[in-house]
Amino acid sequence: MTFKLLIGLIVLAITTTSLYHSFKSLPQGLSFHGDEQPVINPRLLTDRTLHFGNEEPRLDQEIFTEIFSLIADAQQFVLVDMFLFNDFRANDSRQIPLASTLTDALIARKQAHPDMEIIVISDPINTVYGGTTSPHFEQLRQAGIPVVETRLEPLRDSNPLWSGLWRICCQWMGNSASGGWLPNALGEQPVTLRSYLALPNFKANHRKTLVVDSADGFTALVTSANPHDGSSRHSNIGLRFEGPAVADLLRSERAVLALSGADTTAVDTALGNLPATEPESPETIRIVTESAILASAREIIDTAAPGDRLDLAIFYLSHRALVEALKDAHKRGVQVRVLLDANNDAFGLKKSGIPNRQTAMELNNAGVTVRWCHTEGEQCHTKLLLRRDYDGNAQLLLGSANFTRRNLDDLNLETSVHLTSTTHSVMVLKASGFFDEQWNLGPGDTPVMSLPYEAWADESRLRYWQYRLMEATGLSTF
Known part of the structure; x- marks a missing residue:
């Protein structure tokens, strides 16, 4: 009886904690x-890997060139707040040494200006x-640059079936x-062993942001790209911008420093140095993080009218509310196109295709047109939602967040930007060109940038319900 009571109390403690x-x-x-x-001064930035049959792929990259x-x-x-900041599995000579180049760039700037405030925020997965130790983090710290490994414990648990037990x-x-x-x-x-016990919590500071000052003022950058x-x-997208939204981005990063118990003085000083006046612009931007990104995505999709166009290019699509919203938009007469990564490759390892192939099956069966990015080992890592209205207005949502429960339901830390503009603006024209080129260049074209739905179609109902269970419970890495 005492043993049964003890087991019952343990189960109760784990359940309550979860x-x-x-x-x-x-x-x-x-x-x-x-x-x-x-x-x-917005500037849309893109990274693409272009494949030309038997020739070497061509890298067309802008994001880290701008960051450096x-x-x-x-x-x-x-x-700097970046999720993956490492050279793990850097065994391919075709890879670019982004982690060491970013480390060197920050150290060089600190050495040139010893009084400069440089802060690096990243995720403990590194x-x-x-x-383990991170050689990049150690080099930065030795140069006098603080590195904050985000405390994830204050965040909500995305995999409660494991995290309740882990916390106890x-x-x-x-x-x-060292052990x-x-x-x-x-x-x-x-x-x-403790590293592997922490891993199944499946949560992260998944943000990818940069804020710098210059002789002309403050500039920010929000992206889907990692210094990894x-x-x-990988293909990626980013936005460089100036103006009062930089202060909002800094405030959102201050919250990450605060939850990690780090010093916020440098950010507070920077906020005090930002200009108080608001310049005029016909285009607007809104900083959104965590579930506010979901609210922006729903706003963009749910208010689209017949004749409007919705284009989505994304690495992971599994969030049930957004899948249903896309299907509903199609039923209303909105022109919906979805460009997905096939979830086939991850750093040299083969993946199962979950969740994108299962989501694609559902969308395809509902009449939504789906295509796959053509990749050869790399990933279609873009996170872009673009709406172009029949009346000439346009909206964009881009940044770090995949469209999944973990990314959008206040579990991970994420940052995106929600922009309003017109279909004729330079920013929107580049975004639409980035999407359209990938969508239109298929088999038989040079380069090949996308494949029809049938190329990676998976009609298995078993794997579909596997995806649904993984999305609902958090027993997944997406």
Whole structure:
């Protein structure tokens, strides 16, 4: 009887812990829904890998070229918040050394201006949750640049079937960067058992942002790209901008520093140095994080009218509300096109196709046109929702967030930008050209950029319900 009571109390404790950490209040400043601000000097940036049959692929990349340029011109302040900042599995000579190049760029700027405030924020996956050291982080710290590995524990749990047990049995043990003895699935250094126990929590600071100052003022950049060698050939998108929205982005990053127990003084000082006047612009921008991104996506899709066009290019699409919203938009007479990664490759490993092939089946059966990015080992990592209205107005949503439960339901940390403009603006024309070129260049064209739905179609009902279960429970990496 005593044993049964003990087991019952343990189960009760785990269940209660799981429920609490699944629904607890968010740390202050998250799920940020910024005001509409004038967007000044916007510049849309894209990365593409173009395939020409038997020839070497051509890399057409703009995002990190711009990031390195902005850092080189910084005068007093740099803030970098990037999810993957490592060279794990850098065993392909065709990869670009983004992690070391970013590290060198930040150190060079600090050495040139020793009084400059440089802050790096990243995710603990780069040290396998404390089970290894990051040579890039160590170099930055030795150069006097603080690196904040985001505290994920204050966030809600995305995989409660595991996280309740983990919080009771394992969280309190911490980790050790010098006691590793198990093979590392992500890198070369051996890791501890505690790293693998932390991994199934499946949550992250997934943001990809940059804020710098210069002689002309402050500039920000929000992107889907990571300074990760293994991701260096992925397709991605980003937006560089100036104006009052930079302050909103800084406020959202201040919240990450605060929840991690880090010093916010440099960000507070930078906020005080931003100009108070608001310049005029016919285009607007709104900073959105976490579930505010979902609200923007629903607003863009749900208010689309017959004759409007919705184009979605995204790495993961599985969020049930957005899948239903896309189907409903199609039924209303909105022209909907969905361009997806086939979820076939991940850094040299083969994937199952879940969730995109299952979501694609559902959309295709509902009459929505779906195509696949043509990739050869890299990923179609873009996160872009573009709406072009019959009356000439346009909206864009782009940034770090995939359209999944984990990315949009206040579980991961995410940052995107929601823009309003016109179909004739330079920014929208480039976004539409980026999408249209991938959509239209199929088999028989040079280069081949997309494939028809049938190329990666998976009509398995078993795998469809597997995706639905994984999405609902959090037992997934997407």
